[in-house]
Amino acid sequence: MTITIALPSKGRMKEDASAIFERAGMTISAVGNDRSYRGRVEGWDDVEIAFLSASEISREIGNGTVDFGVTGEDLMREGFAEVDKRVEFCARLGFGHADVVVAVPEIWLDVDTMADLVDVAADFRARHGRRLAIATKYWRLTQQFFSSQHGIQLYRIVESLGATEGAPASGSADIIVDITSTGSTLRANHLKVLQDGIILHSQACLVRARKESHTDEPAVQAIIEAVRTAL
Ligand SMILES: Nc1ncnc2c1ncn2[C@@H]1O[C@H](COP(=O)(O)OP(=O)(O)OP(=O)(O)O)[C@@H](O)[C@H]1O
Numbered sequence: 001m002t003i004t005i006a007l008p009s010k011g012r013m014k015e016d017a018s019a020i021f022e023r024a025g026m027t028i029s030a031v032g033n034d035r036s037y038r039g040r041v042e043g044w045d046d047v048e049i050a051f052l053s054a055s056e057i058s059r060e061i062g063n064g065t066v067d068f069g070v071t072g073e074d075l076m077r078e079g080f081a082e083v084d085k086r087v088e089f090c091a092r093l094g095f096g097h098a099d100v101v102v103a104v105p106e107i108w109l110d111v112d113t114m115a116d117l118v119d120v121a122a123d124f125r126a127r128h129g130r131r132l133a134i135a136t137k138y139w140r141l142t143q144q145f146f147s148s149q150h151g152i153q154l155y156r157i158v159e160s161l162g163a164t165e166g167a168p169a170s171g172s173a174d175i176i177v178d179i180t181s182t183g184s185t186l187r188a189n190h191l192k193v194l195q196d197g198i199i200l201h202s203q204a205c206l207v208r209a210r211k212e213s214h215t216d217e218p219a220v221q222a223i224i225e226a227v228r229t230a231l
């Protein structure tokens with residue numbers, strides 16, 4: 001059986017992902033020229049590498065089109081409901097750290113916790129004639145956190161595909177759910193993270209699609225062990 005591992009072809013995770021495999025004794029070379037989107041691993045004839053973007057990788061693992069991939073936990077959890085039934089998070093790789101957080105305008109002085117936000121959401125329609133608007137590209141994580149974990153039902157998600165932190169200032173939303181690493185984008189936009197507003201501590205992971213065919217395949221376990229020893 002050929003095992004396909006999807007690795008980032010570009011972006012912030014590319015170099016670190018290749019370095020981990022190198023340390024794991026799995027040296028990757030491109031098939032054909034350097035711009036090829038296929039690779040192989042020296043000494044692992046049954047393994048092939050597919051180079052894709054981090055968001056494509058999460059989709060392909062979730063669909064089972066590839067066997068393994070390196071991508072952010074946030075992208076996996078946002079992309080699929082009940083993701084742990086579809087995939088196994090085999091290893092956290094120690095790079096690509098970012099938190100998915102709830103952030104509100106700094107000038108909301110009385111709002112520091114999710115409990116405070118519950119009160120704001122409940123009063124919002126009476127005060128403003130509309131529901132609290134949340135800008136995000138993480139609509140699944142937002143719904144799980146707001147509705148299931150905190151019982152907030154009265155809100156509206158405004159889909160944002162970029163510059164989410166600018167939404168409260170521009171008036172397109174009241175608060176945001178987005179990723180932060182250094183916090184500088186939030187600060188620059190006068191937003192603060194709620195004390196218990198961290199939805200997910202994300203980092204790059206080695207993720208495996210749960211497939212029947214993996215059960216009797218020694219190479220599957222060998223890949224997981226090789227990567228774990230490199231951490
Ligand atoms: N500062 C950061 N900003 C955004 N994402 C970050 C940051 N730090 C780490 N990440 C992680 O990087 C991953 C996204 O990587 P990247 O932007 O390279 O992928 P992509 O979404 O596939 O790219 P593109 O949007 O260009 O197609 C996510 O898992 C995210 O959690």
Ligand SMILES: O=P(O)(O)OC[C@H]1O[C@H](OP(=O)(O)OP(=O)(O)O)[C@H](O)[C@@H]1O
Nearest residue numbers: 162165178179180181182183184185186
């Ligand atoms: O906490 P910080 O270190 O400021 O990082 C957070 C910011 O970085 C990312 O945007 P980026 O400009 O990298 O573009 P992207 O959203 O297209 O990935 C992310 O969407 C945040 O806006």
